[in-house]
Amino acid sequence: MTENNNQVLSKYNQLKSEVRRSVQSTAVADLIYEIFIESKSYLESKTMIQLVSRVVGKDYFAFQDGNKKTRAISNVLFTDLETVDVFWNKFNEGTLERTDSDLIQKALYTQAMSFCASIDLIKTRDQKTPGTFFEYFIAYFFSKIIDCEPERSIPILSMDDDQMRLPTDFIYNLGRNRQKFHMPIKTSSRERAIMLWAHQKLLDGVYGNGRFMGTPVLLAETKLNQRNLEVVEICLPDQWQLYQMYISKLKRVYYLDLPNGYQQLNNLFPPIAVKPFSDFFFEWESLIPI
């Protein structure tokens, strides 16, 4: 392992201990940025190979190191250091506007993907590290935007035992009499998407319909065939519609790389609002009726 690999992982380990104190601290922001710089520097020495995209209108590449390849990375969304810096400046100054949606989406995608791609090469078949990083990464921005620290478990009533706690995805309690956010954060959903609706159903059951608003955030649904270098998007839109009708209602599904196959769900019945995550920066207040 080179020194750079160690830097990526050692910064990630610092992040893991820092988020235990607070998800939205300046220390977390600094580590997210430093992890991006280290990942970027690590990837710069690797070969870039263009992939065979079977996704209409989207091109993908991967970094390669010997036999190892990273996951598929969007040519258009993966951007440069300058763009990421502009994003951070505007984010810290609070000057991001609707017209910056593209900037936000690209800067977030690039930072998340740089770390995930580095881990794809540094480790072998490690899905946990990218998944955990992506959780902290998105939770930082979500928490900062709505100025609220998330919780990872909720109390459950029982007639028999003392209060139990259920471990959950990120829960944001905005205060008395206000709707709360239920935010699963995943790098992809694939054939496990039903879990997003099932966890929402559980919260609806325990706390009543509508108390929690489900707004999962996902990275992408691309899948790279390592042999022929083909990239496809794994989408099950018909099944999502059944989940939305028969299990529970999700308010939004946010993506950094929004899959073609889910885009259409915005305009079908039952409507499922599948949006770029950048939309959250500007619409979050309007989502909450009270």
Next chain:
Amino acid sequence: MTENNNQVLSKYNQLKSEVRRSVQSTAVADLIYEIFIESKSYLESKTMIQLVSRVVGKDYFAFQDGNKKTRAISNVLFTDLETVDVFWNKFNEGTLERTDSDLIQKALYTQAMSFCASIDLIKTRDQKTPGTFFEYFIAYFFSKIIDCEPERSIPILSMDDDQMRLPTDFIYNLGRNRQKFHMPIKTSSRERAIMLWAHQKLLDGVYGNGRFMGTPVLLAETKLNQRNLEVVEICLPDQWQLYQMYISKLKRVYYLDLPNGYQQLNNLFPPIAVKPFSDFFFEWESLIPI
């Protein structure tokens, strides 16, 4: 790859094409038995290592081939060829009785585990092959016992489109006016258990509560730490109770290696009937009110 490996995989490929014709044919039964014989012969040349069991009252071992180890195998449940032969003879003659529960459980566990363990050594990190085999393996016995061919998708009504079909776990339609079985078959559930209840909820929604009876069948919930050779059971009984209360009702959860952590759920509220799969052989008719 030795000739034996090839035999295990080549028989498995034959099984895959045979089940497309019928899950409960004599050809399928023959292949299940032949796969066991080939797997057994493959494993006989491997080293057996005793594992450090952290599961109260249960001991586990693994087969080893160079650096590769199989999953954890129960010392007590893994039995010999003679026991498997006695089981098959009685099963084919229809002479299995309640007092044979132990025989059934051991013979099924040994056959399922012999194939899964072989694949653990032949392939690398392949969960799909053991998972698919286990589906066909259990589906064969289930189908044969209730004399019914399973379906893998169900029709969904839509006001807008022609009838859609939803891909599902195994569905057994016993005929007009009778309850139908909804049977997911998995080698383990781990943190994905909520999917069992969510799929049941979906069927309840589309076809009405109670039309389908959820009776998943699982192999085990053991997890082997490859470094220190410790075996634990991953059980989340509190969460299962919440799923049973707030998502849907499962009628049974059957196991070949019933985890300690779920045994207790039979006697708590809400009751979840977690049983050895051998029970199904004798109780299935009493499960169906009509």
